Amino acid sequence: MTTTPARGPAAARAAAETxxxxxxxxxxxxxxHSIGNTLADPDATAGTVAxxxxxxPRALSAAxxxxxxxxxxxxxxxxxALGFVHAAERRLTDPATRLLTVANAARAAAARAAADGDDLRVVVFRDIEERSRHLVGAARGEPVSGRRGWTRQDRTASDTLQRQAAQWGLTAGTDGRPPGPAGPGxxxxxxxLAREAADRAATRARCAPGIRCERPACPAYGALWVEHGGRRWFVCARCLPAENAxxxxxxxxPDAKPVPGGVPEGARFSVRLYNAAGRGARAVECGTAQEAQFIAETERPFNNTGYEISVRYASRPSARP
Structure with a gap:
């Protein structure tokens, strides 16, 4: 009888602790659960996935x-509560998570290929990334279409993508380069993709002379940097009289004329890529006129991408002094 009063408070304390x-x-x-949901985002970056x-796994150990x-x-x-925990656990082994890893590896590999001037690898890696992210979005489902999860074709496409990623060196522990040179090997x-790579190489060769004339009907490259009333732009020598007219x-x-001395030594170029049919824009810095024109003609972040190329001095912008 003497222990009965103590057992009640002890049980209450135990229940409160539980x-x-x-x-x-x-x-x-x-x-x-919130962390696991980031693995369902088609745009998840490599840092987010990592x-x-x-x-x-640390949260699972704590649970x-x-x-x-x-x-x-x-x-x-x-x-x-365990339903949320198990859902996050399943995300780790979900094929969509593996595709996100492939997509981010392909993005990094495409950037390296672009720096190397390897058009074939740029096209292949960007295609792998685009298809991988599309499948991740399909796995999540879109409420508007009513679609939820993968179809049988999606699962087959996922398996094919992962095999292709392994062939091109995009799996874990590789440097994102193909097993052989971008030739017969x-x-x-x-x-x-071969046609797209050939088109990209042709564009690179076309942009070799430099910036394209900004006159809409003029196909000439290697345009002059001209100025008028504080504004500077690119026009070829043949179109300069028409520009003044x-x-x-x-x-x-009508006194537009070439900028004295031309483009300064060591100047860089800024390519502004904008959505011609809506909001959105981004800028890309380039070291040469050829690179700037090539970026302007090959990068398409929007469905209706327009571009503007301006010159930047080593220390300050100079397109519109």
């Missing part, structure tokens, strides 16, 4: 420690 640990499990479950794949505490595993609310390439027709003095 509830506290279950609340900890809930907080952990919500956090790991953080998620590192944090989820196991909480479940080992007295009363937590048997609590009525625990199964609901590279893996088989679909005809459409247009200035006269609009009521301005």
């Amino acid at each position: 509830d506290r640990q279950v609340r900890r499990l809930y907080r952990l479950a919500y956090r790991v 953080r998620a794949t590192a944090r989820i 196991k420690r909480l479940l080992a505490l007295p009363g937590v595993a048997d609590h009525d609310e625990t199964p609901y 590279h893996p088989p390439v679909p005809a459409r 247009d200035l006269r027709a609009r009521g301005f003095r």
Whole structure:
């Protein structure tokens, strides 16, 4: 009889402690669920994937420690919390997560290939990245279309993509380069990608003289850097009289002329790529006129991409002094 009064408060304290640990499990479950959801984002970067794949296992270990505490595993609310934990755990082995890894490896490899001037690898790696991210989005599902999860064709496409990524050296532990030179030794390439790579190489050769004339109907490259009234732009020598005629027709003095000394030594170029049919723009810095024109003609971040090329001195912008 003397111990009965003590057993009541002890049981209450034990129950309160169990509830506290279950609340900890809930907080952990919500956090790991949020982290797992980042692996369903088609645009997840390599850093995002790396953080998620590192944090989820740590959260799972913490959940196991909480479940080992007295009363937590048997609590009525625990199964609901564990549903979030298990969902995040499944994300780690989900094919979509592997495709995100492939997509980010392909993006990095395409950047290296672009720096090397290897048009074939740029085209192949960008194609792998685009198709991988598309499948990740399909796995998540789009509420508008009512589609949820992968079809049988999507699963086949995922397997094919992962095999192709392995062939081109995009799997873990590689440097993102093909097993052989971008010639007879590279893996088989679909005809459409070979044509796209050839078109890209032709564009590179076309841009070799430099910036294209900004007159819409003029196909000439290697245009002059001209100025008028504080504004500077690119016009070829053949179109300069027509440019001045247009200035006269609009009521301005027709005295556009080449910038004295031309483009300064060591100047860089800024290519502004903008959405001609909506919002959005980004700028790319280039070291040469040839590179700037090539970027302007090959990069398409928007469906209706327009571009502007300006000259930047080594220390300050100079396109519009």
